[in-house]
Amino acid sequence: MHLILFLVFAGLCLAGAINLLLQTHPINSALSLIVVMTSLAVLYLLLGAEFLAAAQVVVYAGAIMVLFTFVVMLLNAGREERTLGSHAARAVGFPAVVAILAVIATVILHAQGLGVARLSDGITSTDELSAVLFTKLLLPFEVTSVLILIAILGAVALARHDEGDAERTGEE
Amino acid sequence: MSPLLSQEVPLSWYLLLSAALFSLGVVGFLIKRNLITVFMSIELMLNGVNLSFVTFAHQWHAVKGQIFVFFVMMVAAAEAAVGLAIIIAVFRARATLAVDRIDRMKL
Amino acid sequence: MNGHLYLWLIPLLPFAGFLINGILGCGLPKWLITTIALLAPLAAFLVVLNAAATIYVYILPPCVPCGPPDWGSIHLPYTETCPLPWISAGLLHIDFSFVLDQLSLVMLLVVTGVGFLIHVYSVGYMGGDKGYARYFSYLNLFLFFMTVLVLAGNALVMFIGWEGVGLASYLLIGFWFQKKSAADAGKKAFIVNRIGDLGFLIGMFLLVANFGTLTFSEIGARLNANPAWQGGVLTIIALCLMLGAAGKSAQLPLYIWLPDAMEGPTPVSALIHAATMVTAGVYMVARTHVLFDHSAFALGVVATVGAATAIFAATIALVQNDIKRVLAYSTISQLGYMFLGCGVAAYSAAIFHLMTHAFFKALLFLAAGSVIHAIGGEQDLRKMGGLRKKLPVTFAVTTIGVLAIAGIWPFAGFFSKDAILYAAFLQGTNGKILWFVGLLTALLTAFYMFRLWYMTFMGESRGENVHPHESPWSMRGPLVILALLSVCGGWIGMERFGRFLAPSVGVLPTEAGSTRLEIILSIVAVLVAIEGWLIADKFYRRNPAKPAQYAAALTGTYNLLANKYFVDEFYGAVVVKPLLAVSKYVLEWVVDFGILGGAAWLLGGIATFTGAILQRWQSGNLRSYAAWLAAGAAAVLLFLLVPWATVLANLPAIHLGMAGH
Numbered sequence: 001m002h003l004i005l006f007l008v009f010a011g012l013c014l015a016g017a018i019n020l021l022l023q024t025h026p027i028n029s030a031l032s033l034i035v036v037m038t039s040l041a042v043l044y045l046l047l048g049a050e051f052l053a054a055a056q057v058v059v060y061a062g063a064i065m066v067l068f069t070f071v072v073m074l075l076n077a078g079r080e081e082r083t084l085g086s087h088a089a090r091a092v093g094f095p096a097v098v099a100i101l102a103v104i105a106t107v108i109l110h111a112q113g114l115g116v117a118r119l120s121d122g123i124t125s126t127d128e129l130s131a132v133l134f135t136k137l138l139l140p141f142e143v144t145s146v147l148i149l150i151a152i153l154g155a156v157a158l159a160r161h162d163e164g165d166a167e168r169t170g171e172e
Numbered sequence: 173m174s175p176l177l178s179q180e181v182p183l184s185w186y187l188l189l190s191a192a193l194f195s196l197g198v199v200g201f202l203i204k205r206n207l208i209t210v211f212m213s214i215e216l217m218l219n220g221v222n223l224s225f226v227t228f229a230h231q232w233h234a235v236k237g238q239i240f241v242f243f244v245m246m247v248a249a250a251e252a253a254v255g256l257a258i259i260i261a262v263f264r265a266r267a268t269l270a271v272d273r274i275d276r277m278k279l
Numbered sequence: 280m281n282g283h284l285y286l287w288l289i290p291l292l293p294f295a296g297f298l299i300n301g302i303l304g305c306g307l308p309k310w311l312i313t314t315i316a317l318l319a320p321l322a323a324f325l326v327v328l329n330a331a332a333t334i335y336v337y338i339l340p341p342c343v344p345c346g347p348p349d350w351g352s353i354h355l356p357y358t359e360t361c362p363l364p365w366i367s368a369g370l371l372h373i374d375f376s377f378v379l380d381q382l383s384l385v386m387l388l389v390v391t392g393v394g395f396l397i398h399v400y401s402v403g404y405m406g407g408d409k410g411y412a413r414y415f416s417y418l419n420l421f422l423f424f425m426t427v428l429v430l431a432g433n434a435l436v437m438f439i440g441w442e443g444v445g446l447a448s449y450l451l452i453g454f455w456f457q458k459k460s461a462a463d464a465g466k467k468a469f470i471v472n473r474i475g476d477l478g479f480l481i482g483m484f485l486l487v488a489n490f491g492t493l494t495f496s497e498i499g500a501r502l503n504a505n506p507a508w509q510g511g512v513l514t515i516i517a518l519c520l521m522l523g524a525a526g527k528s529a530q531l532p533l534y535i536w537l538p539d540a541m542e543g544p545t546p547v548s549a550l551i552h553a554a555t556m557v558t559a560g561v562y563m564v565a566r567t568h569v570l571f572d573h574s575a576f577a578l579g580v581v582a583t584v585g586a587a588t589a590i591f592a593a594t595i596a597l598v599q600n601d602i603k604r605v606l607a608y609s610t611i612s613q614l615g616y617m618f619l620g621c622g623v624a625a626y627s628a629a630i631f632h633l634m635t636h637a638f639f640k641a642l643l644f645l646a647a648g649s650v651i652h653a654i655g656g657e658q659d660l661r662k663m664g665g666l667r668k669k670l671p672v673t674f675a676v677t678t679i680g681v682l683a684i685a686g687i688w689p690f691a692g693f694f695s696k697d698a699i700l701y702a703a704f705l706q707g708t709n710g711k712i713l714w715f716v717g718l719l720t721a722l723l724t725a726f727y728m729f730r731l732w733y734m735t736f737m738g739e740s741r742g743e744n745v746h747p748h749e750s751p752w753s754m755r756g757p758l759v760i761l762a763l764l765s766v767c768g769g770w771i772g773m774e775r776f777g778r779f780l781a782p783s784v785g786v787l788p789t790e791a792g793s794t795r796l797e798i799i800l801s802i803v804a805v806l807v808a809i810e811g812w813l814i815a816d817k818f819y820r821r822n823p824a825k826p827a828q829y830a831a832a833l834t835g836t837y838n839l840l841a842n843k844y845f846v847d848e849f850y851g852a853v854v855v856k857p858l859l860a861v862s863k864y865v866l867e868w869v870v871d872f873g874i875l876g877g878a879a880w881l882l883g884g885i886a887t888f889t890g891a892i893l894q895r896w897q898s899g900n901l902r903s904y905a906a907w908l909a910a911g912a913a914a915v916l917l918f919l920l921v922p923w924a925t926v927l928a929n930l931p932a933i934h935l936g937m938a939g940h
Contacts, residue, residue, distance in 0.1 A: 001179065002179050002180065002181050003179070003180070003181055006181045006185070006186075010185075010189050013189065013193060014189070014192060014193075014196075017192075017193055017196040017197075017200075017216060018196065020196075020200060020209075020212065020213070020216065021196065021199060021200050021203070021204070026206050026208045026209050026212075029204075029209045029212055030208075030212060033212050033215065033216065036193075036216065036219065037219065040219055040222070040223060043186070043189075043223065043226075044223075044226050046181075047186070047226050047227060047229075047230045048230055049226050049229065049230075049238050049241070051238070051242075052226060052238055052241055052242065055242065055245055056222075056245070059245050059246075059249055060215075060219070060245065060248070063249065064215065064248065064249055064252045067252055067253065067256060068208065068211075068212060068252070068256070071208060071256045071259065071260065072208060074260065075208075075259070075260065075263050075269060077206060077208055077269050088898075088900075088902070088903040088906045088907065089202045089203065089902040089903055089905065089906040090202075090203070090906075091906075092906045092907060092909075092910050093198075093199075093202035093203075093902075093905065093906030093909050093910070094199070094202070095910075095913075096198075096906065096909040096910040096912070096913040097195050097198045097199050097202070097909060097913075099913040099916075099917060100194075100195060100198070100909070100912065100913045100916055101191060101192070101195040103913070103916050103917055103920050103921065104191040104194075104916070105188060105191055107920055108184050108187045108188055108191065109184065109188075111184070114182065114183045114184050114187070114231065115182075115183055115231055116180040116181060116182050116183060117180070117181050117182075117183055117186070117230060118179050118180055118181075119179060120179070121230070124229075124235060124238060128235050129235055129238060129239065129242075132235045132236065132239060133239050133242070137236075137239055140243060144243055144246045144247070147246070147247065147250055148246060148249070148250050150250075151249075151250030151251070151253050151254050152253065154253075154254045154257065155253040155254050155256070155257035156257075157257075158254070158257035158258055158260070158261045159256075159257035159260045159261065198909055201902075201905050201909075202902055202905055202906055202909065203902075210901075271900075271901045271902055272900060272901075272902065274901065275898065275899030275900050275901070276899055277899070
């Protein structure tokens with residue numbers, strides 16, 4: 001059972017990722033990414049991380065991807081144009097990626113001591129998670145909240161209309 | 173029959189999937205021409221890494237691995253917000269989202 | 280004095296004068312510059328006198344009781360060595376050492392004494408010049424180097440002095456450097472000197488190779504211990520040294536710089552190009568005489584060169600119209616005499632002539648300077664005349680000088696010139712030929728010197744607008760002193776002088792002769808000199824139109840002589856032009872533009888080219904940057920995660936293993 005679930009949802013992940021690369025319109029890419037994220041949520045669940053699965057769906061798929069979709073809509077991004085292109089990206093980048101993948105894959109396959117996952121393995125409850133999060137890792141937690149506050153401020157400052165812009169778009 | 177219905181999945185498969193997702197993210201970053209799509213590839217990379225964290229958390233029964241994933245998600249959220257705000261600002265200045273057209277620091 | 284001669288003070292005092300006047304001279308008042316400049320040579324002269332007195336006077340019986348107990352403990356040669364070692368390389372050891380022996384004592388007395396007199400003269404002559412301090416600093420610098428040269432105990436210290444006097448000569452010849460001819464003359468002197476110095480250097484190298492040392496006393500001792508060692512490499516060394524001496528002492532073929540050197544101020548001509556620097560070559564030959572004694576061929580070359588130069592220069596002097604040029608060629612001719620003396624191994628005779636020549640030639644130059652000063656800068660003999668009454672003192676001293684150089688008894692030149700001619704006569708058939716050449720030159724010398732005398736002082740004034748005035752006493756004083764020396768300088772006699780110098784330069788080779796022969800030859804020489812006077816009298820007093828007629832009749836010869844045998848033009852075509860061509864076409868175009876410029880251009884080109892290539896990397900393109908980032912990350916990963924040691928060691932095994940699968 002575990003295997004079938006894994007294969008199905010891993011397949012969906014990969015399919016979504018490859019589709020992201022193959023699509024030309026950004027909204028299609030965004031939707032593929034949502035597929036990837038929800039599949040990943042299921043995989044987290046299979047690995048016993050229930051809170052993370054929920055957070056994945058809520059935060060990633062539900063908030064971040066929505067934000068992406070909003071921006072696509074806002075900027076009226078159309079299909080990708082054929083631009084000048086970068087030969088370096090293809091000539092240097094692809095071999096680099098292949099090399100990275102090969103190295104990591106080799107390391108993984110030769111690693112000793114990796115175990116297996118079974119459906120019967122216990123699920124990490126949210127209790128356990130929060131017990132560690134709010135006691136031992138309280139400082140990073142608080143700092144993260146400050147970080148998010150700063151991000152909000154930054155995003156507002158960067159993205160809002162200035163008066164100059166208002167005049168320009170008003171005259172158009 | 174029995175291999176199909178076996179209950180075990182080697183953790184190395186999860187890790188391989190994570191590596192594949194990461195690589196696909198890098199490829200996307202390199203070949204996509206729309207700024208937003210490039211940004212999405214970055215998110216894909218982050219997700220790949222998250223998967224490997226969770227895998228290792230399962231391996232060693234360490235909750236800290238999952239907490240780290242939590243933090244990664246938070247930071248990714250903040251980064252997405254700010255990054256998209258920057259993309260909007262750049263679009264206002266350049267009126268284009270093509271990555272290759274945005275190659276001058278000077279406005 | 281307690282037995283130390285303080286030899287090191289002798290060069291040091293003029294050097295201090297050079298430094299003070301050279302560095303601070305612009306700001307000092309004139310009287311201070313003069314005082315410093317005159318104190319230096321005077322003090323050096325006093326130190327030399329003190330040294331001479333310590334050795335010779337204070338040991339005399341009347342003086343011994345008066346002085347400290349260790350007077351008279353100094354014996355010549357006396358060496359002072361600087362305690363700090365100079366060169367100590369393997370087996371070669373060279374130190375800064377000063378040696379005082381009879382030869383250097385005589386030379387020092389001449390250098391510092393005449394030098395001091397010329398310094399005094401210069402106060403009057405250069406009084407109005409803008410570069411007053413510079414002049415005296417250069418003059419003191421010259422004295423410093425000359426004393427180093429004379430006192431040198433080994434060839435390398437002498438070479439320092441040798442080069443240094445060449446430098447001082449360059450600086451002083453080109454003293455009025457704004458005048459192109461003066462600057463060119465300075466350059467010519469220095470370059471021709473350098474050509475001679477090549478000979479000196481090669482001689483030094485050969486000395487080191489064959490003797491392992493450059494110290495004169497050691498070389499002399501080794502040669503004396505080995506009388507059978509003759510010729511061969513010793514001839515080559517001697518000839519190389521002779522080349523150096525020819526350059527410095529203006530012998531054929533390197534004499535060409537001396538006439539041009541007359542562009543410098545007249546006191547400079549007197550000091551450097553009459554009395555001291557040009558005699559450095561003679562001094563050097565006398566110093567290394569042991570080498571020459573062991574090589575008959577070299578001696579023959581020296582004598583021949585000397586005699587040839589003597590007559591060659593005398594013929595040119597016959598028709599020169601510039602008063603200083605006449606004296607310059609006369610100097611070259613007299614230096615030829617000195618080399619003739621060295622060439623017949625009569626070194627003390629040569630040094631005797633060096634001494635008397637210093638007196639009367641300096642006198643003649645300074646008197647010429649007085650004349651030039653009197654008539655406002657005119658140097659052409661054809662525009663002078665009738666100065667006898669206007670410049671009485673100058674006239675009197677010039678007469679004494681002319682009589683001395685002509686070799687008329689009892690003036691100084693007679694004794695020394697006759698000693699050389701007598702020694703030459705005794706040297707077999709070749710010696711008699713040399714004697715005859717020398718005699719002919721004496722005739723010519725008398726002729727052209729009296730010609731100069733007549734044209735300058737006698738007859739009517741041929742110049743326009745001249746109001747001659749006698750020189751100030753600062754100029755007349757040295758003239759008088761030098762005139763006195765020109766009269767009595769020879770009275771010491773060759774016998775006594777030769778005996779005095781014998782410990783340092785060997786005995787005069789006059790055993791074959793006799794006093795009767797000597798007296799006969801002297802009378803012949805005096806008669807020849809008087810004959811020269813009479814010829815000059817006929818041409819320039821009784822028949823003033825005669826010279827022009829002769830010149831018109833013998834145009835070819837006259838032109839040849841007047842143009843100095845076209846030697847300068849010959850050198851220009853044969854030496855200078857090819858060198859310039861090589862410099863321009865080979866060195867400038869090929870080496871400078873081509874190789875060096877090309878190399879620089881290449882380096883610059885490589886840098887620019889690489890920069891242009893690397894510049895394209897900074898494209899501003901996001902994807903390109905991302906690609907390179909990925910490549911960098913891949914490289915780091917590869918480097919860290921792959922166990923390179925085992926992979927490289929097992930490379931063949933891995934290859935086979937994979938092929939197997």
